[in-house]
Amino acid sequence: MVEENAIVRKFQKELNSGTVSLVVLSLMDASTEPLYGYQIAKLLEAQAEGQLPMKQGALYPVLRAMEANGLLRSNVEPSTSAPPRRYYSVTVEGHNMLAIWINVWGNTRDFVERVLSGVAGNGSQDEEREDV
Numbered sequence: 284m285v286e287e288n289a290i291v292r293k294f295q296k297e298l299n300s301g302t303v304s305l306v307v308l309s310l311m312d313a314s315t316e317p318l319y320g321y322q323i324a325k326l327l328e329a330q331a332e333g334q335l336p337m338k339q340g341a342l343y344p345v346l347r348a349m350e351a352n353g354l355l356r357s358n359v360e361p362s363t364s365a366p367p368r369r370y371y372s373v374t375v376e377g378h379n380m381l382a383i384w385i386n387v388w389g390n391t392r393d394f395v396e397r398v399l400s401g402v403a404g405n406g407s408q409d410e411e412r413e414d415v
Contacts, residue, residue, distance in 0.1 A: 305384050
């Protein structure tokens with residue numbers, strides 16, 4: 284049998300793959316200035332209240348993919364105290380896509396909540412299940 288923690292980690296990873304882009308785009312759209320990866324990671328950590336469901340390194344492929352899809356643009360700027368930094372900002376297309384993603388997320392969230400409420404409402408969660 285697969286270890287329970289491994290199953291939970293796999294489930295969390297699957298959930299993350301669909302939501303990280305939404306969260307990052309939303310956070311960046313609310314920003315008044317371009318942000319570099321470490322800043323974005325720290326803002327995500329602050330919102331997560333210590334429960335960030337992803338590693339910081341997983342953020343960079345998401346940023347690159349969003350830029351490749353035209354949702355973000357970036358530019359590299361020199362830094363006096365560190366290596367050059369790549370700053371990201373939301374494009375008009377990214378801003379428009381965010382509105383669509385928020386709607387899709389709301390529909391998905393509502394559907395999942397309806398299903399889970401129905402399951403909880405009929406007592407199925409507490410009953411023992413037999414393997415068929």
